[in-house]
Amino acid sequence: MKMQFNNVLFLIKFMTMHSLLVLSASQDFDFFYFVQQWPGSYCDTKQGCCYPSTGKPPSDFGIHGLWPNRNDGSYPSNCDSTNPFDVSKISDLTSQMQSEWPTLSCPTNNGLTFWGHEWDKHGTCSESVLNQHDYFATTLSLKNELNLLQALQSAGIQPNGQKYSLSSIKSAITQASGYTPWIECNNDSSGNSQLYQIYLCVNSSASRFIQCPIFPKGTCGSSVEFPKF
Template identity: 30%
Template sequence: MASLPAKAKLILPLLLLLGVATAAPLNKAKKEFDYFTLALTWSGTKCLNARECCSSNGCCNPDVGSKFTIRGLWPEYNDGTWPTCCNGTAFDQDGVDIQLLMPDLARDWPSYYCTLSSACGSPKGSNWAYEWVKRGTCASPVLTTIYGYFSKALELSSSFDVTGILSESGYVASDSAKYLVGGIIQAIEKELGVTPILSCYGDAVKEVQLCFDKNLQIQECPTIESGMLSKSDECPGFVRLPIKTAPEKMNYLSLRGVQNW
């Protein structure tokens, strides 16, 4: 076999090195997630800073009451990190399958903004498009379709009805009543058998998080099991569940929306 010229012997290692460097990011697969977090937002708190209305703002939708609505169903890792921007089907809001869910999504998974958002280099779109591209695409191999992802989130929110659980224990929407934060946690814990994670916006309950394994069975959140500082520890001792109110100014062409925490 003829030997390579001296110049080729110098160039070949460089080409191989460049080839490896180029291929490495393409071959790097995201690690499969460990569990799901179902994040539920209290609508009354979300609407505290609403200034104007638009057709996509849940604060202005009469079908969205003072209750917990879905913020997201998020694949997560046990170490506190999470995957984002995975491979998946492009979100098609006009698709027949997602259109079947639209009435439920508008009521139970509303957007609270008047602006469009984008994630992972995708075009700007609805809040649902944003959630699918950023987090829903990473729910595979458990939830592999757009319909499956959103319908399962709606099902979990309905089956684990945190608003109803709290109401039955006397924790109802009110602009004046203040409730012991530990009482809210205990009411959910007593009914569901797991400890929820709460987060607050000042003295108002902002969000409740529940965790599910990859069989979509409820479980303790790794944060609770590991003893790490929980968001619940950042809430004051007494909290409110504000009544959801729509802004007085109804400008459906507004693009300003509401505060994004």
């Protein structure tokens, strides 16, 4: 009887350890970067942009992506070629994505290539917590939790082509969200630094914002332009 109990105990321990190993192997990341971009800065470059076939997007920050990342700064990518992007799985989200996750790449297109790239490169690496539909639905939900443009405008930072201090931009977003953002800049056609993308971090289950364990490399100038769109 004692031997049977020991065998059962061993089996429970083995199954628990096996489950933990499977979980750690399948979730090869520690948090997500949630990245939004300002369309005016995407377009105001030497390369320029093309409005999507559905028309000019709203004058608002648009989603770039939800990217699994590791605490050491590395990240997984293109994790599952057997589960490619399938637009039929997000048919109920397409209208919202055209507005909040628009493409600005050329030539003019409907966004499917952009969304497919985000799923294939980043989304497939989050399958342990998010299936294809949930990946896009969760990302849209995160955008609705925090209105970046409103946060900046409330602090007197307007997309009017003027320059603002990088510290004031960070402060406005921190005050609105409770978390420190990372700001990415690009250069306009004249070489001026401009507000391009804003990074916030999300926990590994994609359920809430967190303080970023690590920021990407690169810096903006102390003063950056916020172009019109």
